[in-house]
Amino acid sequence: MHRVKVGALSRIMPLSPGESQHLRVLRLRPGATLRVFDGQGAEADATLIRLDELGAMLELGQAVQNNRETPQPVTLAIALLKGDKLSDVVRAGTELGVTTFQLLQTRHADVPEIGEQKLVRLRRIAAEASKQSRRAVTPEVLAPVPLARLTLDGQGFLAHPGSSARLTETLDWQTPVTLVSGPEGGFSEAEVAALTASGFTAITLGPRILRAETAPLALLGAVAASGV
Incomplete structure (x- = not known):
């Protein structure tokens, strides 16, 4: 599953120009499922609802527990x-x-x-x-x-x-x-x-x-x- 970083997890999430371009290179289509993370520890599934030259938009799905971090910082x-x-x-x-x-x-x-x-x-x-x-x-x-x-x-x-x-x-x-x-x-x-x-x-x-x-x-x- 492709992973993309977002600014914050919300119901509807726009992607940065760089991440949007990456999805275009992958030739993904609306309806594709991705994994999103905010860089602060939160991670979830998401659905691609728009991808065009203006950018990409995702809809938030179910939260995912990530256990790859150490017990303490x-x-x-x-x-x-x-x-x-x-x-x-x-x-x-x-x-x-x-x-x-x-x-x-x-x-x-x-x-x-x-x-x-x-x-x-x-x-x-x-x-x-x-x-x-x-x-x-x-x-x-x-x-x-x-x-x-x-x-x-x-x-x-x-x-x-x-x-x-x-x-x-x-x-x-x-x-x-x-x-x-x-x-x-x-x-x-x-x-x-x-x-x-x-x-x-x-x-x-x-x-x-x-x-x-x-x-x-x-x-x-x-x-x-x-x-x-």
């Missing part, structure tokens, strides 16, 4: 990376259940800042990946903030070489989860100290040194290994 706080590395992390992270991506400015970050156009592209990638992976939630991609402004709501874990604690031994799905992953050069000692002082637990990702774009996916893989 997962935030991935990741240092700015150069090139397409951030795009790769956002795409795979969305597939692995991230609810929010918080970009971080850190001492050893590959780049000091990203432009609005790159931020828009990352958000589009998250939307496409949530659609492809059949999630009902489209993750937020938040503009970069200094590491010192990162706040902890629930439990937090910091990937740091040399640590002995393992994520699967301490993860508790009673509260939201924040995972922190650093740049290619790693976090400075002062940054690690500040994070642990604010409640983050430093954990190991194994004996090998991972690249900056691999570490966050290893973190999320450990979350997936918890069975959610």
